[in-house]
Amino acid sequence: MTTKPDARSEILARVRGALAGTDVAPVQVPRGYRSRPERLDRSGLLTRFVERVEDYRAQVTRCAEADVIRTVASILPTGARVVLPPGLLWDVPGVADDGFTATDLDGYAAVVTAATVGIAETGTIVLTHGPGEGRRALSLVPDLHVCVVRADQVVADVPDAVRLLDAESYRGRPQTWISGPSATSDIELDRVEGVHGPRTLHVVLVS
Amino acid sequence: MVSTGSTTRGGSTTRATFVGMPAFPAAARTALADSQLRANLAHATGTIRAKRLHVVSEVDDWEELRLAGAAIKDNTLRHLDEHLLTLETALTARGATVHWARDAQEACRIVARVAKDNAVDEVVKVKSMVTQEIGLNEALATEGVAAWETDLAELIVQLGDDLPSHILVPAIHRNRAEIKAIFERSMAAAGRPAPDDLTDDPARLAEAARLHLREKFLRARMAVSGANFAVAETGTLVVVESEGNGRMCLTLPEILVSVVGIEKVVPTYDDLDVFLQLLPRSSTGERMNPYTSTWTGVTPGDGPQQVHVVLLDNGRTRALADELGRQALRCIRCSACLNVCPVYERTGGHAYGSVYPGPIGAILNPLLKGAGHDPQTDSLPYASTLCGACFEACPVRIDIPSILVDQRAKVVDAHRGRPSVTGVAMKGAAATLRTGRRLGLAEKLTPLGLRAARLLGVAHRWTSARDLPPPAAESFRAWWQRTDGGRDDDQA
Numbered sequence: 001m002t003t004k005p006d007a008r009s010e011i012l013a014r015v016r017g018a019l020a021g022t023d024v025a026p027v028q029v030p031r032g033y034r035s036r037p038e039r040l041d042r043s044g045l046l047t048r049f050v051e052r053v054e055d056y057r058a059q060v061t062r063c064a065e066a067d068v069i070r071t072v073a074s075i076l077p078t079g080a081r082v083v084l085p086p087g088l089l090w091d092v093p094g095v096a097d098d099g100f101t102a103t104d105l106d107g108y109a110a111v112v113t114a115a116t117v118g119i120a121e122t123g124t125i126v127l128t129h130g131p132g133e134g135r136r137a138l139s140l141v142p143d144l145h146v147c148v149v150r151a152d153q154v155v156a157d158v159p160d161a162v163r164l165l166d167a168e169s170y171r172g173r174p175q176t177w178i179s180g181p182s183a184t185s186d187i188e189l190d191r192v193e194g195v196h197g198p199r200t201l202h203v204v205l206v207s
Numbered sequence: 208m209v210s211t212g213s214t215t216r217g218g219s220t221t222r223a224t225f226v227g228m229p230a231f232p233a234a235a236r237t238a239l240a241d242s243q244l245r246a247n248l249a250h251a252t253g254t255i256r257a258k259r260l261h262v263v264s265e266v267d268d269w270e271e272l273r274l275a276g277a278a279i280k281d282n283t284l285r286h287l288d289e290h291l292l293t294l295e296t297a298l299t300a301r302g303a304t305v306h307w308a309r310d311a312q313e314a315c316r317i318v319a320r321v322a323k324d325n326a327v328d329e330v331v332k333v334k335s336m337v338t339q340e341i342g343l344n345e346a347l348a349t350e351g352v353a354a355w356e357t358d359l360a361e362l363i364v365q366l367g368d369d370l371p372s373h374i375l376v377p378a379i380h381r382n383r384a385e386i387k388a389i390f391e392r393s394m395a396a397a398g399r400p401a402p403d404d405l406t407d408d409p410a411r412l413a414e415a416a417r418l419h420l421r422e423k424f425l426r427a428r429m430a431v432s433g434a435n436f437a438v439a440e441t442g443t444l445v446v447v448e449s450e451g452n453g454r455m456c457l458t459l460p461e462i463l464v465s466v467v468g469i470e471k472v473v474p475t476y477d478d479l480d481v482f483l484q485l486l487p488r489s490s491t492g493e494r495m496n497p498y499t500s501t502w503t504g505v506t507p508g509d510g511p512q513q514v515h516v517v518l519l520d521n522g523r524t525r526a527l528a529d530e531l532g533r534q535a536l537r538c539i540r541c542s543a544c545l546n547v548c549p550v551y552e553r554t555g556g557h558a559y560g561s562v563y564p565g566p567i568g569a570i571l572n573p574l575l576k577g578a579g580h581d582p583q584t585d586s587l588p589y590a591s592t593l594c595g596a597c598f599e600a601c602p603v604r605i606d607i608p609s610i611l612v613d614q615r616a617k618v619v620d621a622h623r624g625r626p627s628v629t630g631v632a633m634k635g636a637a638a639t640l641r642t643g644r645r646l647g648l649a650e651k652l653t654p655l656g657l658r659a660a661r662l663l664g665v666a667h668r669w670t671s672a673r674d675l676p677p678p679a680a681e682s683f684r685a686w687w688q689r690t691d692g693g694r695d696d697d698q699a
Contacts, residue, residue: 007308017528018527024286027278027282033484056497137458158483182450185449189250189254189379194413
């Protein structure tokens, strides 16, 4: 009596069968894109980051370290309910996340978080959801996301960001790459900002 | 449009189906007659082509990125079994449950069982090509589980009891007025109705979708997604999106099931640095898409605490066995080839009779199903002018034109021994051309034959798109004989 092979063994056997006789010598992967010449100095890079974030119709405010709390407070609408991740370095007004349900979070108008990386080339901020950034739902459900990025976190391009995020300390942690407010091009391919994610993204760049 | 069925169970199950679609030439004729469709498509593909060109031209080393993307995928495919096992180990170590599915039915059964085991009767869905490929929504519906599409275009298609017609923008064939009408007609039956003062302003339509879906996001206990990439080394899955519906589904529910085609695997996390440059610029024509989410099994205290991954074959190993065609498995579903295709721009996606339309669909469907599977699939390799624009646009350098030609040969091979119009014509030609005498006789009869063909209308399939040339007054051979090869021509 023969038993039917399980799906796993059968798929693996099919893969091996399909590759039988194939030359499996590796193809060279060109990696020149990982060492692109630096075209911009530090201040040029930050300017590009700001421009590219603004291109997505997100707002950007630049301020000094000492002014972060005041700047964030001025961005938050008066009387808005604000939720904050544990471990946020700046003592801005708001309620600390206490394991709120999604419905609870829906009652908050804004969230303030830090970030791990900013990418100048694409105007992207990356959250790795550790201290100061909070669990993923926190920066998703409220309609306004204020994100504080330090100038020294801004890298030139995507390969630089991936290299940084490949570090052991980020292994296994979820990541959210954010480029502007939520958007859609599903109606006649016209871009509309503001769908399910935060409809307003305000980046505070600290230098 | 091509919709054939009716909506049941509160709008959650659509019975529109690609099953039984006519072959491409017939379906294309219907599509070409729809001037609204052609106007919608011309506008949409024109817009996206310009955007893509703009952001691609910003990247000096674009060609190198394409080569890198192709090489990474090729290297992975050559050791696919090893990478799948690495992926399984990494996922399991991170608390995910890994399932394997040979075909669509098996994959649907697995997803349905997870829903049943958790007493779930509705799921929210991230836009995913693979769950459309396997007909998951329909399968879940027969199990009493409602599947809610949450991507705006998918929502438009689902509410309209329609079929997707583009990989990135499944409702590309609909304009804003049509979308407004669909929302007003169908939202109420599926949940929160469309606002009374809805207009056809895209921003207002997007807001209506936000309001309609938010209650579903907040209450859903289970989500189903696909994945753009699966990192073998770390067990990390990646979803690339724009609206935040993906983040909602991947973050808020307790249970997450991701159906992942086995070709989605990349070896290491740092390989993503190529694809996260290639995909957004090729797909939506942006430097970066608004949201990219990555997750690795279960993260305690953050997101779904029950995570399943279904690794799906469903024809991929068949494609892998095709030495030329296996490069189609590099595809990252960006849809750039659709947007540049002169055939797609005119017929739209429905004519291809599959969730994978356009140039990539014209090779992927026959590769997944095999030549000779059915007449509709066999017609797809011919749905092309072989102009090569798709190859130029492809971010992972899939040589679609060469595969199309190869697939045409395979279709012919699959039908060998069966009579066909071409086969009979070719046999006739072979017999006629065998001797000069037969050819001479044929030439004498040609004017008569052409006239008869015109009168009887038997050449209609040829002449509907082309002119039938008038017969020459005298054949070349007859002229040669009469004038001794032109020497006596002036005496004629």
